[in-house]
Amino acid sequence: MKSAKFDYTRPHDVRAAIHALADALGEAKFLAGGQSLGPMLNLRLTRPKLLVDVSRIEALRSIDVVNGSIRIGAAVTHAEIEDAGASLARNAMLPAVAREIAYRTIRNRGTIGGSLAHADPAADWPLALAALDAVIIVNGPAGQRSIPSARFMLAAFTTQLADDEMIEAIIVPELSPSARWGTYKFCKRTGEFPDAAAMAVFDPARRIARVYVGALSGAPVPLDALARGIAQQGAVALTATAVDRAIAMAVPELDAVGRKMHAATTMRAVQQALAS
Numbered sequence: 001m002k003s004a005k006f007d008y009t010r011p012h013d014v015r016a017a018i019h020a021l022a023d024a025l026g027e028a029k030f031l032a033g034g035q036s037l038g039p040m041l042n043l044r045l046t047r048p049k050l051l052v053d054v055s056r057i058e059a060l061r062s063i064d065v066v067n068g069s070i071r072i073g074a075a076v077t078h079a080e081i082e083d084a085g086a087s088l089a090r091n092a093m094l095p096a097v098a099r100e101i102a103y104r105t106i107r108n109r110g111t112i113g114g115s116l117a118h119a120d121p122a123a124d125w126p127l128a129l130a131a132l133d134a135v136i137i138v139n140g141p142a143g144q145r146s147i148p149s150a151r152f153m154l155a156a157f158t159t160q161l162a163d164d165e166m167i168e169a170i171i172v173p174e175l176s177p178s179a180r181w182g183t184y185k186f187c188k189r190t191g192e193f194p195d196a197a198a199m200a201v202f203d204p205a206r207r208i209a210r211v212y213v214g215a216l217s218g219a220p221v222p223l224d225a226l227a228r229g230i231a232q233q234g235a236v237a238l239t240a241t242a243v244d245r246a247i248a249m250a251v252p253e254l255d256a257v258g259r260k261m262h263a264a265t266t267m268r269a270v271q272q273a274l275a276s
Contacts, residue, residue, distance in 0.1 A: 006050060007050045009050065010052075014060070014166070017052055018140055022141050026163050028050040030114075030166055031053045031054065031055065033110040036114060054166070055075055060074045060168065063076060063087055068174050070173075072112055072171075074112065074166070076112055076113075077111050078112065079107040081097075082098040090174035093175070097128040098124075116136060119153045119158060121215060121216055122195075124185075124197070126152070126214065126219065126220055130210075130219075131200065131201045134171060135147065135149060136152045137167070137171060138167055144168065147160050156218050175203050175206075176203050176206055179203035179208075180276045181200060182275075184269040184272060185197035196265045197215040198262065198266040198270075199214070200227070200270045200273040211230070213247065213251065221250045223247070223250055225246060225249075226246040226266075226270075230274075238267070238271065238274070243267050243270075244259070247259050
C-alpha cells in the first residue's frame, strides 16, 4: 500500500516546527528518521494531513556535554550515538545500546527522539534511558518542560507528550568512573525486536542502583528491591530465586515462559554489570 495524501513542510528551527504542528490542529506528525512513521503511513495506520520534517533542525542534531550531563538532540540518529566515541566516554552505555539496535541501515536513519515518541514497548531507548535516569525535554506552545524518562512512556505507544508538543532533547547524566552497567536482550533473530530485555546501572558515587526490564506489554518496569539488594550486598544478592521473585512481583501478568525469559535476561544484564 501507499500512504494517503499529505502536505509537507521542513521548518528551520524548533519554534517554527511547533507552530506548524499547532496550526495543523492535531492533523500533523513530525518526521525525523521515518523508520516507524514510514511503514505506518504506507499501511495507512496513520493519516496525517501534514508532515513536519525536523531532521535538519540544527538544535535537534547535536550531542553536547554540559555540566556533568550529556545532551542529545531528538533528531540524532542511533548510528551517530554509536559512533560518538570519545564524546560519550563518560557514559559508554549509550553507544553500546545504540550498536545493538536493529541493523546499521536502520540505525543510519532512526532517531532517539523518534524511538521515544513512538514508544514501542520492545524498543531499546525507553528501557536504557529509564535505567540511566535520563530526562526528556519537550517543547510546545506553552514552553519547555522536563519529564523523567522513567515516567515518559505511559503504555504501549502512549507517552506524556501532548499533541502540540515535540521532543527537543534528552539529558543523560554522566556516569562516575566507578559506575558499572550491563544490558542484555533475547531476540529470536539478530536485529529483530527482543522478546525480553533488561538493563542495569550501578553507580555508587552517585548513589544509583537501577535494574529495569523491558520488552513487556507496556512501559519498562523497575526492579527496585533487587537493585538495592545488589547495591548493598553485591553478587551474593543475585540469585535465581531473588530474580524470579522480583520479576513475578513486578510483572505478575507474565506467563511461565515470559517470566523465565525475563529472569534470564535480567540475570545476564546484572552479571555483566558486576563483571565490568
